[in-house]
Amino acid sequence: xxxxxxxxxxxxxxxxxxxxxxxxxxxxxxxxxxxxxxxxxxxxxxxxxxxxxxxxxxxxxxxxxxxxxxxxxxxxxxxxxxxxxxxxxxxxxxxxxxxxxxxxxxxxxxxxxxxxxxxxxxxxxxxxxxxxxxxxxxxxxxxxxxxxxxxxxxxxxxxxxxxxxxxxxxxxxxxxxxxxxxxxxxxxxxxxxxxxxxxxxxxxxxxxxxxxxxxxxxxxxxxxxxxxxxxxxxxxxxxxxxxxxxxxxxxxxxxxxxxxxxxxxxxxxxxxxxxxxxxxxxxxxxxxxxxxxxxxxxxxxxxxxxxxxxxxxxxxxxxxxxxxxxxxxxxxxxxxxxxxxxxxxxxxxxxx
Numbered sequence: 001x002x003x004x005x006x007x008x009x010x011x012x013x014x015x016x017x018x019x020x021x022x023x024x025x026x027x028x029x030x031x032x033x034x035x036x037x038x039x040x041x042x043x044x045x046x047x048x049x050x051x052x053x054x055x056x057x058x059x060x061x062x063x064x065x066x067x068x069x070x071x072x073x074x075x076x077x078x079x080x081x082x083x084x085x086x087x088x089x090x091x092x093x094x095x096x097x098x099x100x101x102x103x104x105x106x107x108x109x110x111x112x113x114x115x116x117x118x119x120x121x122x123x124x125x126x127x128x129x130x131x132x133x134x135x136x137x138x139x140x141x142x143x144x145x146x147x148x149x150x151x152x153x154x155x156x157x158x159x160x161x162x163x164x165x166x167x168x169x170x171x172x173x174x175x176x177x178x179x180x181x182x183x184x185x186x187x188x189x190x191x192x193x194x195x196x197x198x199x200x201x202x203x204x205x206x207x208x209x210x211x212x213x214x215x216x217x218x219x220x221x222x223x224x225x226x227x228x229x230x231x232x233x234x235x236x237x238x239x240x241x242x243x244x245x246x247x248x249x250x251x252x253x254x255x256x257x258x259x260x261x262x263x264x265x266x267x268x269x270x271x272x273x274x275x276x277x278x279x280x281x282x283x284x285x286x287x288x289x290x291x292x293x294x295x296x297x298x299x300x301x302x303x304x305x306x307x308x309x310x311x312x313x314x315x316x317x318x319x320x321x322x323x324x325x326x327x328x329x330x331x332x333x334x335x336x337x338x339x340x341x342x343x344x345x346x347x348x349x350x351x352x
Contacts, residue, residue: 035060038271040223041296041306048219049080064342066335071312075287076213077331078312081338086304087349089273089295093266095349096275099247109257111249118183118246123176126248129257132283133171137162144199146283152178153198183246183261186280190234194280197287200316210278210288213314220292227267227274231290234263242267246280259283272296279313289313307345311338 035056036042045051049067051059059065063083071078085092095102103111114122128136135145141153148156155178160170185193191207211232214220220228230239244265250257261281267274272294279289289312296306311334 037306038296038298040271041294041308044219044223045082045308064339064346066338066342068331068335069310069312072216075316076312076314077334078310079331079334079338080308080310081342082306082308083342083346084298084301084304085295085307085346085349086302087351088303089297089305092295092305092307092345092349093268093273093275096264096266099245099264103249107252109250109252112247114183114246114248116245118180118187120176120180123179123248126176126179126250126259127172128168128175128259129250131256133168136160136171141198142201147195147197147199147204147281149195150198152195179248179261182281183248186263187235187246190236191232204287204316206281206288209314210290213288213312214290217312224274224292224294227265227276230265230267231276231278239265239267241269256284258285260286285315287314287316289315307342309338309342 037045048069051065051067055065055067059082064081065083066079066081069078069080099113100111110125112122112125132146136156139146139148139153139156141150144153155174156171159174160167164170182195191210194206194210197204197206214228214232226239230237230242242265244263246261246263248259248261250259252258259281260279260283263278263280265274265276265278267276275293275295277291279286282289291309291311293307293309296308298304298306313334
């Protein structure tokens with residue numbers, strides 16, 4: 001199941017850092033040369049995305065253009081998207097910093113930026129969906145509809161008496177404390193402190209899944225090695241000229257409302273701005289995900305920037321007999337979601 005929102009498709013993936021230098025047109029023997037992107041972006045698109053001639057034509061007409069990328073079909077979905085945005089890069093960066101407004105409405109029920117340091121009050125709006133409350137009553141290690149660690153499942157069994165009229169309030173209170181503890185653990189110890197999901201027979205180590213997914217993206221190593229190192233080794237390493245924050249949200253996608261936690265990083269450089277959203281937790285569907293957006297100026301086109309995005313997600317439900325039946329639909333929905341997100345982002349940043 002793939003997350004669809006008005007601004008992102010949660011799935012995650014590699015992409016580029018970019019150098020300025022672009023030649024849109026040239027005349028050779030009286031004929032126009034093919035349009036090209038700024039150097040590093042062109043390198044990535046040509047080697048990794050490999051768009052068709054029709055897609056290239058649409059790209060230089062302003063987009064949006066999307067394309068599914070290679071990924072392990074039994075557990076991953078990855079999609080690339082690009083469009084031209086006729087507005088200053090700073091306008092998009094300012095919008096992302098205000099994440100509570102940026103990801104608001106439609107499928108987003110709540111989006112809340114977490115304080116630094118985190119406070120319990122940051123989760124005042126957190127209430128467990130009715131479906132989750134019902135599922136929690138019967139949750140056991142190895143058999144649960146929610147993605148929770150063994151320690152969290154044991155605390156639910158120990159601290160919630162479902163026969164009491166206060167059971168819902170007690171469950172909501174415990175959820176807020178677990179969220180606070182989870183985020184503090186990540187801030188202190190990075191991926192090593194992320195959950196080991198015990199919702200099924202197969203334990204899922206979130207930190208290991210994220211590392212495996214990112215390490216399968218050689219283009220990230222080639223184009224953004226410092227960002228990759230930061231994402232894998234936070235908080236042990238610093239990323240120069242970068243800022244980051246944690247936020248949580250409840251979003252409606254698929255069949256169930258899903259609570260998720262993201263670590264968002266904005267890294268500015270003279271030639272580009274990279275915005276990476278790393279999924280730390282999701283109550284349903286996902287093991288992990290990354291959304292990487294790179295904003296690249298192109299002086300030859302005038303004011304504006306290329307908005308290139310890769311979403312790569314790793315999730316359950318794509319393997320086995322059922323997985324073979326739904327993979328095509330999931331991938332198609334991911335690509336449609338990316339196209340919608342590009343169009344909405346373009347219109348919003350351009351002020352239309």
